Amino acid sequence: DGYVSLGGGSVMDTAKAANLLATYPDELLAYVNAPVGQAKPVPGPLKPHIACPTTAGTGSETTGVAVVDFKERQIKTGISSKYLRPTLAVVDPETTYSLAPGIIACTGFDILTHAIESFTAIPYNQRQKAASPGLRPPFQGANPFSDIGSLEAIWIGGNYLPRAVNDPSDTEARIQLMFAATLAGQSFGNAGVHIPHAMSYSVAGLNKTYTAKDYEKNDPMVPHGLSVVLGAPAAFKFTAPASHERHMEASMALGADLSDTDPSDSGKLLADTIVNLMKHTHLPSGLREIGYSDNDVPALVKGAWKQQRLLAQSPREISEEDLTRIYQNAMSYW
Amino acid sequence: DGYVSLGGGSVMDTAKAANLLATYPDELLAYVNAPVGQAKPVPGPLKPHIACPTTAGTGSETTGVAVVDFKERQIKTGISSKYLRPTLAVVDPETTYSLAPGIIACTGFDILTHAIESFTAIPYNQRQKAASPGLRPPFQGANPFSDIGSLEAIWIGGNYLPRAVNDPSDTEARIQLMFAATLAGQSFGNAGVHIPHAMSYSVAGLNKTYTAKDYEKNDPMVPHGLSVVLGAPAAFKFTAPASHERHMEASMALGADLSDTDPSDSGKLLADTIVNLMKHTHLPSGLREIGYSDNDVPALVKGAWKQQRLLAQSPREISEEDLTRIYQNAMSYW
Numbered sequence: 001d002g003y004v005s006l007g008g009g010s011v012m013d014t015a016k017a018a019n020l021l022a023t024y025p026d027e028l029l030a031y032v033n034a035p036v037g038q039a040k041p042v043p044g045p046l047k048p049h050i051a052c053p054t055t056a057g058t059g060s061e062t063t064g065v066a067v068v069d070f071k072e073r074q075i076k077t078g079i080s081s082k083y084l085r086p087t088l089a090v091v092d093p094e095t096t097y098s099l100a101p102g103i104i105a106c107t108g109f110d111i112l113t114h115a116i117e118s119f120t121a122i123p124y125n126q127r128q129k130a131a132s133p134g135l136r137p138p139f140q141g142a143n144p145f146s147d148i149g150s151l152e153a154i155w156i157g158g159n160y161l162p163r164a165v166n167d168p169s170d171t172e173a174r175i176q177l178m179f180a181a182t183l184a185g186q187s188f189g190n191a192g193v194h195i196p197h198a199m200s201y202s203v204a205g206l207n208k209t210y211t212a213k214d215y216e217k218n219d220p221m222v223p224h225g226l227s228v229v230l231g232a233p234a235a236f237k238f239t240a241p242a243s244h245e246r247h248m249e250a251s252m253a254l255g256a257d258l259s260d261t262d263p264s265d266s267g268k269l270l271a272d273t274i275v276n277l278m279k280h281t282h283l284p285s286g287l288r289e290i291g292y293s294d295n296d297v298p299a300l301v302k303g304a305w306k307q308q309r310l311l312a313q314s315p316r317e318i319s320e321e322d323l324t325r326i327y328q329n330a331m332s333y334w
Numbered sequence: 335d336g337y338v339s340l341g342g343g344s345v346m347d348t349a350k351a352a353n354l355l356a357t358y359p360d361e362l363l364a365y366v367n368a369p370v371g372q373a374k375p376v377p378g379p380l381k382p383h384i385a386c387p388t389t390a391g392t393g394s395e396t397t398g399v400a401v402v403d404f405k406e407r408q409i410k411t412g413i414s415s416k417y418l419r420p421t422l423a424v425v426d427p428e429t430t431y432s433l434a435p436g437i438i439a440c441t442g443f444d445i446l447t448h449a450i451e452s453f454t455a456i457p458y459n460q461r462q463k464a465a466s467p468g469l470r471p472p473f474q475g476a477n478p479f480s481d482i483g484s485l486e487a488i489w490i491g492g493n494y495l496p497r498a499v500n501d502p503s504d505t506e507a508r509i510q511l512m513f514a515a516t517l518a519g520q521s522f523g524n525a526g527v528h529i530p531h532a533m534s535y536s537v538a539g540l541n542k543t544y545t546a547k548d549y550e551k552n553d554p555m556v557p558h559g560l561s562v563v564l565g566a567p568a569a570f571k572f573t574a575p576a577s578h579e580r581h582m583e584a585s586m587a588l589g590a591d592l593s594d595t596d597p598s599d600s601g602k603l604l605a606d607t608i609v610n611l612m613k614h615t616h617l618p619s620g621l622r623e624i625g626y627s628d629n630d631v632p633a634l635v636k637g638a639w640k641q642q643r644l645l646a647q648s649p650r651e652i653s654e655e656d657l658t659r660i661y662q663n664a665m666s667y668w
Binding site: 144149152179183 | 478482483486513517
């Protein structure tokens with residue numbers, strides 16, 4: 001009759017894909033975003049799906065996106081359709097009370113990057129217009145509705161993430177983060193994410209040996225939120241000139257002191273504020289600490305460049321040379 | 335195949351009721367809220383309904399409520415079911431550019447009262463628990479999700495309503511109010527409104543002669559937003575002791591200066607702030623100015639007392655004696 005998923009983003013996304021393939025049988029790649037797949041539109045409604053997240057991060061319970069990891073091709077991409085959105089979500093923060101601090105940290109930065117990228121994405125009224133409403137992509141750019149949820153999620157993340165990581169008994173912090181994950185999911189589900197998420201796929205895909213703190217029982221893996229936030233400070237320094245005002249506002253929501261910063265330095269302020277949060281939640285200091293060197297940059301860029309659907313959301317036009325510099329700047333933040 | 339409604343709250347609500355009665359034929363009163371009607375549950379999904387609001391006020395495009403005016407019984411009440419919620423809304427602020435200032439003012443205060451009542455309603459976790467989730471009423475009390483939209487709508491209303499009323503060419507103000515109407519609709523649609531809305535139904539129902547500015551071509555009528563806001567300052571003075579913090583926060587969102595106010599005076603501050611907005615938008619000074627006197631209070635109370643579904647949302651328990659005093663205090667604000 002339907003599907004119930006109970007777990008993190010991978011689990012909920014697997015249920016979305018299973019529901020799709022059971023309802024409208026085809027090869028998985030048929031539905032996957034181009035150029036990796038054939039981007040065939042999902043033909044119609046699927047069976048009911050009740051999604052029950054057990055991490056405060058993904059927001060997948062609110063979105064029509066299922067991420068797919070093609071390990072043999074070292075690339076992550078996804079399927080995107082409004083029909084993939086779960087029918088109902090049961091969002092219960094108690095499921096996160098037993099999570100280890102390292103997992104809270106990595107998933108928590110997925111919330112923050114969803115929210116900051118949605119808030120700084122190209123505005124909805126500056127995008128190229130679709131030929132007809134039916135051809136509009138699911139990601140519509142930053143808009144008045146998504147902005148509200150984004151800012152609230154940024155504020156909650158900035159206030160509660162360090163508390164949730166450093167004091168596992170602080171249930172209020174975990175409750176707030178679970179709420180922020182859903183809010184940020186609603187926001188990026190219609191606004192869209194951009195450069196940090198585009199960069200993350202090759203960071204996760206090319207990893208050979210790194211295992212994150214509190215994930216040691218798994219095979220080598222860069223947790224999704226970590227793979228995104230390691231690129232974020234360098235990426236926001238690049239995007240800031242497109243809208244210093246929004247980058248200032250994001251820093252303010254994170255709790256930064258704006259009084260000494262000239263608006264033209266908004267990118268540096270936002271980068272420094274995120275780096276400060278990374279330090280306070282005991283994350284690696286950059287791509288170098290998880291095993292990458294300058295020699296890996298061309299391969300990292302090649303992988304990110306394939307994420308054109310996400311790069312199109314950047315508020316500032318980006319080239320492969322720009323991406324190269326951003327990865328280089330993401331090697332060591334301290 | 336379905337319904338398209340284009341108009342204000344009355345038009346959209348008529349389409350909701352028509353859709354219901356055509357899909358599941360019965361007497362209108364069968365579905366109307368008790369004690370006026372029999373409160374029969376709507377049996378299932380209706381035909382598609384695309385709602386297109388042309389006023390910035392009602393938020394009906396987002397809610398599962400249809401208000402019904404029983405003129406012969408001098409009572410307004412409604413039908414409430416998630417199945418009444420329109421399938422889709424087309425919210426285009428350009429439809430409000432030609433509205434006269436008096437209509438902008440009355441509909442604008444519907445936004446503000448929706449938002450302030452939702453924000454000050456009894457919190458979702460202080461309500462009596464339903465025996466099972468299926469028996470929960472549509473109105474769930476103030477909650478973290480509704481609070482976000484409520485505060486944003488209060489802020490927009492406080493900033494843009496006087497501008498929209500006093501300068502008909504200020505399209506930015508009208509765009510913002512249209513957005514706020516939808517936001518406030520989403521918030522009160524799940525949080526619920528309380529005393530001011532309960533009071534409004536008899537204020538509108540017992541009116542014999544009053545016609546509002548810019549509504550002169552109609553039969554005598556107290557526009558909905560006006561009938562609500564005339565009771566609001568007195569009502570919030572009564573509810574404030576239940577949560578001074580929330581009443582202070584609502585005043586702050588409206589732009590009030592909090593520095594000289596002791597939190598224990600939050601009700602007076604919120605009342606004064608709303609009265610100030612009423613003055614700046616050229617509204618009547620209280621119930622007396624639209625034709626009521628102290629002699630009418632018992633009848634007004636009798637009508638409001640029937641709105642138990644709304645009075646149950648009050649953050650402070652209320653008696654008929656309390657309601658009497660609130661109506662008396664609403665006679666003349668200046």
